[in-house]
Amino acid sequence: MAPSDNSGRTAVDAPDARGVRLHIVTGKGGTGKTTVAGALALALASGGKRVLLCEVEGRQGVASLFDVAPLPYEERRIAVGPDRGEVFALAVDAEAALLEYLDMFYRLGRAGRLLDRFGVVDFATTIAPGVRDVLLTGKVFEATRRVERGRPVYDAVVLDAPPTGRIGRFLNVNTEVVGVAKVGPIRKQASSIMQLLTSRQTRVHLVTSLEEMPVQEALDSVTELRRMGVPVGNVLVNLVREPELSADDLQLAASRSLDPAHIEAALKEAGVSADPDAIASLVEEGQQHAERVQLEVAQRQHLEEGGAPVVELPYLADGIDLGALYELADELCRSGRI
Amino acid sequence: MAPKARPAPRRKTQPTRGGHPRVGPLTGRLADVPALDIDALIGDRGVRIIVCCGSGGVGKTTTSAALGLRAAEQGRRVVVLTIDPARRLAQSMGLTELDNTPRPVPEVDPAAGGSLDAMMLDMKRTFDDVVEAHATPEKARQIFANPFYQALSSSFAGTQEYMAMEKLGQLHAEALGTGRWDLIVVDTPPSRSALDFLDAPERLSSFLDGRLIRILLAPAKGPARFLSASMAAVTNAVTKVVGGQVLRDVQTFVAAFDTLFGGFRARAEETYRILKDNQTAFVVVASPEADALREAAFFVERLGEEGMPLAGLVLNRVTTSAAPGISARAALAAAERLGDTEPVTAGLLRLHADRLSRTSREQTLCRRFATAHPEVPTATVPALASDVHDLESLRRVSAAMAA
Ligand SMILES: Nc1ncnc2c1ncn2[C@@H]1O[C@H](COP(=O)(O)OP(=O)(O)O)[C@@H](O)[C@H]1O
Ligand SMILES: Nc1ncnc2c1ncn2[C@@H]1O[C@H](COP(=O)(O)OP(=O)(O)O)[C@@H](O)[C@H]1O
Ligand SMILES: [Mg+2]
Ligand SMILES: [Mg+2]
Numbered sequence: 132m133a134p135s136d137n138s139g140r141t142a143v144d145a146p147d148a149r150g151v152r153l154h155i156v157t158g159k160g161g162t163g164k165t166t167v168a169g170a171l172a173l174a175l176a177s178g179g180k181r182v183l184l185c186e187v188e189g190r191q192g193v194a195s196l197f198d199v200a201p202l203p204y205e206e207r208r209i210a211v212g213p214d215r216g217e218v219f220a221l222a223v224d225a226e227a228a229l230l231e232y233l234d235m236f237y238r239l240g241r242a243g244r245l246l247d248r249f250g251v252v253d254f255a256t257t258i259a260p261g262v263r264d265v266l267l268t269g270k271v272f273e274a275t276r277r278v279e280r281g282r283p284v285y286d287a288v289v290l291d292a293p294p295t296g297r298i299g300r301f302l303n304v305n306t307e308v309v310g311v312a313k314v315g316p317i318r319k320q321a322s323s324i325m326q327l328l329t330s331r332q333t334r335v336h337l338v339t340s341l342e343e344m345p346v347q348e349a350l351d352s353v354t355e356l357r358r359m360g361v362p363v364g365n366v367l368v369n370l371v372r373e374p375e376l377s378a379d380d381l382q383l384a385a386s387r388s389l390d391p392a393h394i395e396a397a398l399k400e401a402g403v404s405a406d407p408d409a410i411a412s413l414v415e416e417g418q419q420h421a422e423r424v425q426l427e428v429a430q431r432q433h434l435e436e437g438g439a440p441v442v443e444l445p446y447l448a449d450g451i452d453l454g455a456l457y458e459l460a461d462e463l464c465r466s467g468r469i
Numbered sequence: 470m471a472p473k474a475r476p477a478p479r480r481k482t483q484p485t486r487g488g489h490p491r492v493g494p495l496t497g498r499l500a501d502v503p504a505l506d507i508d509a510l511i512g513d514r515g516v517r518i519i520v521c522c523g524s525g526g527v528g529k530t531t532t533s534a535a536l537g538l539r540a541a542e543q544g545r546r547v548v549v550l551t552i553d554p555a556r557r558l559a560q561s562m563g564l565t566e567l568d569n570t571p572r573p574v575p576e577v578d579p580a581a582g583g584s585l586d587a588m589m590l591d592m593k594r595t596f597d598d599v600v601e602a603h604a605t606p607e608k609a610r611q612i613f614a615n616p617f618y619q620a621l622s623s624s625f626a627g628t629q630e631y632m633a634m635e636k637l638g639q640l641h642a643e644a645l646g647t648g649r650w651d652l653i654v655v656d657t658p659p660s661r662s663a664l665d666f667l668d669a670p671e672r673l674s675s676f677l678d679g680r681l682i683r684i685l686l687a688p689a690k691g692p693a694r695f696l697s698a699s700m701a702a703v704t705n706a707v708t709k710v711v712g713g714q715v716l717r718d719v720q721t722f723v724a725a726f727d728t729l730f731g732g733f734r735a736r737a738e739e740t741y742r743i744l745k746d747n748q749t750a751f752v753v754v755a756s757p758e759a760d761a762l763r764e765a766a767f768f769v770e771r772l773g774e775e776g777m778p779l780a781g782l783v784l785n786r787v788t789t790s791a792a793p794g795i796s797a798r799a800a801l802a803a804a805e806r807l808g809d810t811e812p813v814t815a816g817l818l819r820l821h822a823d824r825l826s827r828t829s830r831e832q833t834l835c836r837r838f839a840t841a842h843p844e845v846p847t848a849t850v851p852a853l854a855s856d857v858h859d860l861e862s863l864r865r866v867s868a869a870m871a872a
Contacts (some may be wrong), residue, residue: 160659161526184574211575295660296553344555345857375816391815397814401803405795412791413817422854 146467151334153327154289154364155353157298159337163369165340166451167193167444169293170459174469176212177460180286183274184209184220187267188293193220198388198453208273210453212460217287218293221274225256229268263305265321274325275332295337295348299355302335334364337439341368341427350437365468366439368431370446374424375405376417385421389414433446442466476709502839505781505846507871510759511540511652516750518641518743519780520655522663523754526762526849528785530554531857531866532754533656534562534587538860538869541585544579545652548586548644550636552629552656557858562587569594571640576860586650595632596622603732617722629658630666631737638740663753663768667775671737750780753845755838757787757831762838769842782838783870788831790824791853797825 136457154175165186172184183206186193191201197209202222210218229252239280256263264435275282293301304321327333337349337357349366356363376384391410405413434441444462447455463469510516530551537549542570548571554564562574564587600618601609612618622628637655644650655665682812707715743749751772757767765782772779795818804818839847850869857866 159478159526244661287562343557347556369726375820375867377812380813380816383813390819394817397807397811398803400811401806403795403799403803403818409794412793413795413821414819415791416824419854426855448826 139236143428147355148334148364150331151364152283152287153271153333154287154469155292155298155302155333155335156293156338156367157294157295157335158290158367158369159348160294162338162340162345163198163444164294164338165291166456167336167367167369167459168289169196170444170456170463171214171288171336171469172218172287173210173212173456173460174463175289176210176218177214177285178216178326179214180212180216181284181290182212182216182218183288184218184291185223185274185288186220186291187223187271188401189224189324191221191222193222196456197301197452204231213457221270223267223270224253225263225266229256232266232269236417241374249261262317264301265317265324268302268304268324268328269320272327275327290334295345295352298335299359302356302361303359329362331358331362334362336364336367338367338369339434340370341430343426343430346430346433353437353439363439366434366437366441368441368443371443374389375420381421381424382416384414385425387414387418389417401449430436440468444469487752491647498814500659502843503846504536505783505848507536507539507848508543510752510780511536511543511545514651515748516780517644517651517748518637518653518655519752520657520666520744521667521752521754521783522657522768524657524663524761527754527756527761528783529659530558530656531752531863532752532783532850532870533654535857535863535870536752537585537652537654538574538577538863539871540654541574542581542864544581544583546584546650547649548640549589549654549655550588550633550640550656552590552633552658554589554656555856555858557856558863559589561859564589565618567591569598569636570624574860584703590629590633590636592632593622595636595689596628599635599733600729603729604725608734609722609730611725615722615725618726630660630668631789633658633666634737634740638736638743641740641743642660653857663764664771669773682735692721715726724742745775747778752780754783755784756785759834762814762834766838766841767843779845781848782861784835784847784849786852787849788824788827790828791823797822797829800825 154168154171156164156171158164158167168184169185172182178181184193186202193209194201197220199207199209199220202220204222204224204227206219206221208217209220212218256266271288271290273286274285292298304324335352337352339345339349353363353366355466374381380389391407391414394410395405398410431441442463444459447458449455510519519533519536521536522527523529532552533549533551534554537547541547549562551559551562551564554562559565563572567589569588569591571588574585574587577583577585597613600612604612633655640650640653644653657663660666668866704716746848753765753768753772755761769779769782800818800822804815804822807818809815834841835847838840839845848870851864853865855862
């Protein structure tokens with residue numbers, strides 16, 4: 132582990148995004164990790180770059196996001212970015228990674244299959260502490276570092292990582308493995324992964340919505356990652372909606388002080404006939420909206436106090452398709468933060 | 470197979486809210502879907518366990534707490550087993566420590582003679598307790614020190630589900646033995662799939678009973694007659710990759726654990742039996758989103774296959790809209806016309822239109838679910854403007870559920 136610093140930013144927690152090759156995206160489940168990771172991959176691919184988008188949870192989230200057939204354990208091109216950039220995707224599978232690893236390093240053709248038959252692969256990838264995570268991060272590590280004809284195969288790698296609740300343990304492969312394998316190649320592999328994860332080439336981004344639990348988890352993760360010496364990138368606030376009322380009107384709406392007579396007159400002017408019940412309901416909807424906005428303001432403030440730079444991404448009312456992903460990617464590019 | 474029939478179906482014939490007929494374009498309910506009668510469910514003394522399942526983030530913990538609170542305030546003596554409550558909700562329920570001890574929730578109305586205890590599951594501690602209860606002190610020490618046990622008890626995918634089951638079994642035994650509780654409400658772990666709750670324990674115990682484990686045990690059990698050439702190759706390969714120490718650790722772990730296996734299996738089977746019994750009711754929780762409803766459908770089907778008693782579906786965080794008579798299109802057109810001259814009214818109209826369009830999207834999704842599973846009684850809870858983190862908002866949630 133890198134030298135730790137419990138309080139503030141670590142040395143590598145720098146705002147400069149140049150030279151970052153591995154972007155790890157985490158956040159509370161459902162806040163849009165996969166979506167944002169996809170948009171980030173597209174954004175990074177602009178300017179003719181080659182980007183690999185990896186997922187590790189066996190959910191085929193990337194395939195359904197980009198509307199392609201389920202991904203095998205193989206790197207496939209799934210989209211082109213602006214300016215002829217390319218996005219490739221890989222669904223990393225721990226069992227396949229283990230067999231690949233064994234084959235590569237030990238040429239364990241027959242014994243490898245035997246291992247599988249005797250449940251060793253299952254054992255290694257499910258219970259042996261940290262081994263699964265070493266395998267998953269190991270594959271991502273390998274892709275990040277892969278070089279062909281003297282230059283890196285990918286300009287950047289984006290990892291759609293496990294959610295905030297598990298991210299610390301997932302990335303802290305070193306400590307986990309130390310408990311088990313004190314020597315040997317797994318141990319060595321874990322050390323080189325940790326070296327990459329604590330270097331300037333890595334950034335962990337936290338996706339959140341402006342809700343209490345996701346924000347709390349994002350902030351807790353920022354602290355945890357800094358303690359581990361893993362550089363924190365941006366807090367990506369997703370699903371942001373613009374308030375429909377001005378700040379003053381929100382105040383009035385919150386206390387239900389909007390004037391029904393005035394609203395009635397305005398509705399009439401617009402050609403809508405509404406009975407008092409309907410107007411009362413509109414006022415109630417306004418109050419609930421104002422309450423939401425107040426909560427969001429408080430959450431936004433929490434995030435800003437957390438010390439990591441904040442980038443906001445809009446809620447796209449029509450849902451997420453490829454076009455929407457490009458829109459979010461564009462938003463990321465324009466933030467100047469990636 | 471269909472879920473077990475119950476003597477008194479918890480369905481309302483007439484969907485009403487507090488005696489008044491439902492109004493508005495949508496109160497979340499589809500006209501032809503049977504309503505889940507929450508008060509009949511918690512009022513049924515024959516129901517001693519309610520399990521809330523669903524995919525991550527849909528409101529399982531909220532629903533369990535809300536059901537527990539309502540049941541307690543209607544006279545049941547309830548214990549709620551929560552798994553991962555939001556911090557502020559936990560605090561307001563008096564759950565400040567993760568210590569596996571059920572404690573009374575402050576400020577529950579005792580007028581009806583009920584009570585509410587709550588606890589937060591400490592997975593590792595539950596596992597440790599099991600080991601301590603079933604192994605000699607010497608063996609327990611060995612097990613605790615083993616790195617494989619440490620991993621199994623703190624990070625094995627499925628241990629949380631397994632321990633939730635274990636805890637449920639313990640609470641059930643305590644409830645029967647002491648009469649302290651007459652209803653246990655169980656929250657389930659935040660797994661991505663609701664099915665994990667049913668599958669993980671089996672996965673863990675079949676793993677502990679598995680072929681590899683038996684092979685690893687063989688040398689410790691005398692003549693190594695299973696040790697074939699292929700086994701030697703396996704041992705060899707493992708040693709190469711992780712080092713010999715690891716193999717020895719595994720063997721120590723497995724040998725120390727051996728005597729516990731039988732007990733694990735037996736208890737898991739016993740808890741599974743309780744889950745199938747009619748004293749249990751499953752409540753499936755979903756938000757009105759495609760993923761959550763798909764998971765809910767899988768779960769409902771699975772309960773049917775297992776013959777497990779399904780009470781119904783709670784649709785949580787449903788968008789409601791009350792302003793009758795103004796359609797989304799009319800609202801948007803009017804907002805357009807008003808433009809900047811009447812920003813307040815225009816804003817309210819846009820909000821209204823947005824709600825209506827979400828409402829209709831949600832309705833479509835729910836209708837699809839209902840078409841495939843017309844027999845599932847459903848209750849709905851509107852999305853509240855703020856998070857649910859105190860007893861007052863839990864009461865609002867449960868009142869909406871029961872309406
Ligand atoms: N900016 C956005 N606007 C609208 N919907 C979004 C946005 N981001 C995500 N979503 C939707 O939210 C849901 C959850 O997103 P997903 O990326 O799968 O989250 P996670 O990977 O964190 O579980 C999906 O239905 C997705 O389409
Ligand atoms: N009906 C509701 N209205 C508003 N917020 C809700 C509602 N139900 C749940 N929440 C909020 O959603 C978040 C997740 O709920 P929780 O019960 O913890 O989900 P789960 O246990 O399924 O992961 C919490 O912050 C909770 O306060
Ligand atoms: Mg995802
Ligand atoms: Mg929960």
